[in-house]
Amino acid sequence: MQKEPMLEQSYKKLSAELEYLKNEERAKIAKIIDEARALGDLKENAEYHAAKEKQGLMEARITELTDIIGRAHVIDPSALSHEKVSFGSTVLLTDQASGEEVRYVIVGTQESDPARGLISVHSPMARALLGKEEGDEVTLQLPGGRKSFDIEEVFYEEIVLDGDNG
Numbered sequence: 001m002q003k004e005p006m007l008e009q010s011y012k013k014l015s016a017e018l019e020y021l022k023n024e025e026r027a028k029i030a031k032i033i034d035e036a037r038a039l040g041d042l043k044e045n046a047e048y049h050a051a052k053e054k055q056g057l058m059e060a061r062i063t064e065l066t067d068i069i070g071r072a073h074v075i076d077p078s079a080l081s082h083e084k085v086s087f088g089s090t091v092l093l094t095d096q097a098s099g100e101e102v103r104y105v106i107v108g109t110q111e112s113d114p115a116r117g118l119i120s121v122h123s124p125m126a127r128a129l130l131g132k133e134e135g136d137e138v139t140l141q142l143p144g145g146r147k148s149f150d151i152e153e154v155f156y157e158e159i160v161l162d163g164d165n166g
Contacts, residue, residue: 006108
């Protein structure tokens with residue numbers, strides 16, 4: 001069973017979603033199904049079929065969340081040294097060909113948002129960076145082809161996830 005590294009805020013958010021689905025949403029959907037069932041003929045009962053479909057999707061999400069939370073390995077990146085690239089590290093890279101600087105933060109799958117530079121610790125790019133230090137060179141296979149980068153800086157700064165207000 002592969003552990004799922006994540007930030008505490010993600011763990012809390014997923015746990016809250018799971019509790020909500022189990023304790024509130026389940027009861028709401030069951031009530032809708034009961035009410036639709038009371039209307040009689042189920043073959044042509046759109047409300048019943050919609051509620052059953054919603055129930056199936058919700059149960060699948062509950063199963064998924066239970067699995068993720070069961071494998072969660074909550075990590076406080078501020079407690080790590082970040083001399084080498086690790087979970088929670090911010091990495092500044094310079095493209096050797098173009099001189100362009102790029103910045104990535106190594107996060108868990110749940111926090112991953114590549115458009116914002118938050119890359120999953122399980123991604124090929126993050127795996128290539130893990131354990132490297134400032135001054136190292138790394139060659140990455142990117143969608144646009146292979147590129148070589150110099151690692152300019154490895155450090156920790158607070159990770160702000162989308163929708164976070166604190």
